[in-house]
Amino acid sequence: MSSPQQPPRCAVLHSPAWPLIAAIVHNPQIYAPSQPLAVFDAQRVSCCSPAAWSEGVRLGQRRRQAQGACPHVVIVPHDPERDARLFEPVVRSVGTLVPLIDVATPGSLLLATRGPSRYVGGDDALAIRLIALATAGVKALGESLDIEAVLSAGGGMGVGIADGRIAATLAARSAAHRGMPIVIPTGSSATAEFLAPYAVKVLVSVAGCPAQLIDLLERLGLRQLGDIAALSPTHLVDRFGSIGLVLHRLASGTDDTPPATVPPPADLSITRVFDDPILQLDMLVFAAKSLTDELGTYFHERGQICTRMRIEADSEHGETSHRVWYRSQGMHSSTMLDRVRWQLDGWINGADPPSAGITMLRITPSEIRSDAGTQEGFWGGRSQADETAARAITRVIGFLGPQGVTVASWNGGRDPRQVYDMISVADLGSTAAAGEQLLLRPQDDSSADPNLWPGSLPAPAPAVVFHEALSVAVIDQRGHSVSVSGRGLVSAPPATLTLKGANHEVVAWAGPWPVEERWWDERSRRVARFQLVVQVPDGQRAYLVEVFAGNWWLTAEYA
Amino acid sequence: MTVGNTTSEPRSLSPQALSALLATQIPGAHLVMAHERLLPIHPVLAPLFGVSSDDPLPLGLVRGHTLACTGSAAMSSALAVLVASTQSGSWAGVVGLPSVGVLAAADLGVALERTIFVSDPTGARDHGEQRPDVAAVLSALVDGVDVLLLAQRLVTSLPLSLMRRVQTRVQTRGGILVIVGDPAPLSVDIRLNATTVEWQGVGIGHGHLQRRRVVLQLDGRRRARATEHEVWLPDAQGQLSAVVQQSEKFAVVEQAGVVVPLRRTG
Numbered sequence: 155m156s157s158p159q160q161p162p163r164c165a166v167l168h169s170p171a172w173p174l175i176a177a178i179v180h181n182p183q184i185y186a187p188s189q190p191l192a193v194f195d196a197q198r199v200s201c202c203s204p205a206a207w208s209e210g211v212r213l214g215q216r217r218r219q220a221q222g223a224c225p226h227v228v229i230v231p232h233d234p235e236r237d238a239r240l241f242e243p244v245v246r247s248v249g250t251l252v253p254l255i256d257v258a259t260p261g262s263l264l265l266a267t268r269g270p271s272r273y274v275g276g277d278d279a280l281a282i283r284l285i286a287l288a289t290a291g292v293k294a295l296g297e298s299l300d301i302e303a304v305l306s307a308g309g310g311m312g313v314g315i316a317d318g319r320i321a322a323t324l325a326a327r328s329a330a331h332r333g334m335p336i337v338i339p340t341g342s343s344a345t346a347e348f349l350a351p352y353a354v355k356v357l358v359s360v361a362g363c364p365a366q367l368i369d370l371l372e373r374l375g376l377r378q379l380g381d382i383a384a385l386s387p388t389h390l391v392d393r394f395g396s397i398g399l400v401l402h403r404l405a406s407g408t409d410d411t412p413p414a415t416v417p418p419p420a421d422l423s424i425t426r427v428f429d430d431p432i433l434q435l436d437m438l439v440f441a442a443k444s445l446t447d448e449l450g451t452y453f454h455e456r457g458q459i460c461t462r463m464r465i466e467a468d469s470e471h472g473e474t475s476h477r478v479w480y481r482s483q484g485m486h487s488s489t490m491l492d493r494v495r496w497q498l499d500g501w502i503n504g505a506d507p508p509s510a511g512i513t514m515l516r517i518t519p520s521e522i523r524s525d526a527g528t529q530e531g532f533w534g535g536r537s538q539a540d541e542t543a544a545r546a547i548t549r550v551i552g553f554l555g556p557q558g559v560t561v562a563s564w565n566g567g568r569d570p571r572q573v574y575d576m577i578s579v580a581d582l583g584s585t586a587a588a589g590e591q592l593l594l595r596p597q598d599d600s601s602a603d604p605n606l607w608p609g610s611l612p613a614p615a616p617a618v619v620f621h622e623a624l625s626v627a628v629i630d631q632r633g634h635s636v637s638v639s640g641r642g643l644v645s646a647p648p649a650t651l652t653l654k655g656a657n658h659e660v661v662a663w664a665g666p667w668p669v670e671e672r673w674w675d676e677r678s679r680r681v682a683r684f685q686l687v688v689q690v691p692d693g694q695r696a697y698l699v700e701v702f703a704g705n706w707w708l709t710a711e712y713a
Numbered sequence: 714m715t716v717g718n719t720t721s722e723p724r725s726l727s728p729q730a731l732s733a734l735l736a737t738q739i740p741g742a743h744l745v746m747a748h749e750r751l752l753p754i755h756p757v758l759a760p761l762f763g764v765s766s767d768d769p770l771p772l773g774l775v776r777g778h779t780l781a782c783t784g785s786a787a788m789s790s791a792l793a794v795l796v797a798s799t800q801s802g803s804w805a806g807v808v809g810l811p812s813v814g815v816l817a818a819a820d821l822g823v824a825l826e827r828t829i830f831v832s833d834p835t836g837a838r839d840h841g842e843q844r845p846d847v848a849a850v851l852s853a854l855v856d857g858v859d860v861l862l863l864a865q866r867l868v869t870s871l872p873l874s875l876m877r878r879v880q881t882r883v884q885t886r887g888g889i890l891v892i893v894g895d896p897a898p899l900s901v902d903i904r905l906n907a908t909t910v911e912w913q914g915v916g917i918g919h920g921h922l923q924r925r926r927v928v929l930q931l932d933g934r935r936r937a938r939a940t941e942h943e944v945w946l947p948d949a950q951g952q953l954s955a956v957v958q959q960s961e962k963f964a965v966v967e968q969a970g971v972v973v974p975l976r977r978t979g
Contacts, residue, residue: 539827539859540804540827542856542857543827543829543858545857546858550853550854553846553849553853554832554834554850558834559832560829560831560832561826561829562825562830570814574825576815611921613949614817614820614923614924614925614950615817615947617786617792617813617817617818618788620812647918662916663915663917664915664921685915685921687922693908693911694909694911696912713785713786
């Protein structure tokens, strides 16, 4: 095992609530001084302004909880494309000083400081320049805005400079809170000292560690990064396998790039030249799809995944847009395509659009590692089928609307119509935001305990349930309609069931089973249920009928 | 073809031997036999779909096939077809069947977390908006899920040519199309007819429905003869189980144990 080399010194510019800043710039009406704002993604708070935070809104809260804590919170729509498009001017503005920038996510960018620091005269000077450039970038979006106020509403922007990506990212997060840049002195001991007090949980968001692993670490009593760094790497490898070594490197700040990163072969860059210049975003993205598919297949066949790539586009008049994209979990073809869309959307629909159509599009993967990261446990893991299904669901929602695609969620109840609720897929998970897949698990399925509902129908359950009950007639031997008294007694045994104009002989029946629900409010319902088995020419059929206010209704068929 | 000194008869070749033979004849050819492109089926239904090793019929649902479930137990048998495939990781889509009994499906063992319910793409939206493109919806679903359950009403209301295109797409993609009800003009690969013999557990004013004996009859385009099988669908737990042949005496005793006659008193 080679000795850990000094990680490159990095600067990270981070805006913790970039979606809020983007939303205010996009639609200034939503902003007022000290107005609490929050962005919801998949019904949960994904980021909130400091004003909302001080009122008790927390990340991961449901909408109802957030509105309970802070009733006047303004809900900002979740729109990753808007965030990416509006971040582009910031990247451009910083790009006037530093040529090569990694955009990790909209709201966060990373650069190597070696050259720029020497150019502007030190890390502190670089940090101040970066803040100034980023602020100028936001200002370019809307001249009329009070930029300081907007930035403070969105939790500010922070710059952190440290050895390695992890330390720099954490420093930038603290810097955003503190309102001034943080520069960690160079050297592994200073980095380790800075990292030590952080909770291990930060590795999930910063380094893409699986949440189960972090949970395990916490249960083992390793709560801070310092605890892990204090252990010997040998012990960690004993307990966790190769990931133990990665953990140690992450925690001690010596290495954050996956050790198996391989430089790509030189000819991997893939280019598409358009004979007719294209300026429509959709057509460009469509053309890019073949490129990303090709790359995706190439990596997939080799069991690899691309973690960093460079996208370049040239216009007919020689203008160019190039950007490096990084994603620690790796990028599949659809994720790559999203990056292409974000970059081109920001360029074509942004402040400084190209004056002519795009003639060339090039994607160059620059960092590749073996694809081992998508395997998720034995149980509840995602398979290829889950991903194709998730994609199909997103498409069908596009055609039919969110109510068109539903899943069953346990609700409970005595009526077979109520036992399962059909809830829209769109309410369950995020609809494929930024290339992430949607998760299709109704959350409370474990509470599906039929014993909670005494008086519900005995098993087996009917296979066909009519949500709009059909009117039927149940007649006794003498031709009178069967009725049920207030004490639950049947006037005469049912003999005939008249269904859609046809009479069927009742061969067996059971009931009445009176159900009186919600007698305390206006939704009260007093019915008596029967099971009827009738003779039809090709055998028997069993129905569930109920009598409500003297009328008979067919509610289910044991089909 | 030379006659006389052929050493092996093609008919006696095992699938493995045939595969090996083809691999020597056509270098690089990867042979996938029909019985390898299968979706799992509930073990109780397996006898219908071909069982023993000498039976040329496959032991599961052949991918790409269209199946029609008819008879008085059509819905239950269609749900029973979903059980094994959804449990083994496939996704199922249920289209245009708002009346499907979800509790019955769950009791049968359908993995609801991999089942999506899609509203009828031909109906619904009649308040002003344009009708969604049915072909696009169906093809998106065929691409996304392994088993697609369609309502008979949907199948018969669509043009036959469109349904044939959907079938072709299912064949290319390797899914299964299940139609609940008689598909009438559309021709299908397999017909599963489920006829109720009797319901047990309910008497004249007492008991409750407990289990149903169903005769499943499987017939198909490529099948020499129809196979028949008796099952409990559902049994007392709401699941699918095989009918164990018992002596008459046992059956009577069991019946007597089930039925508790009630009398009016007081």
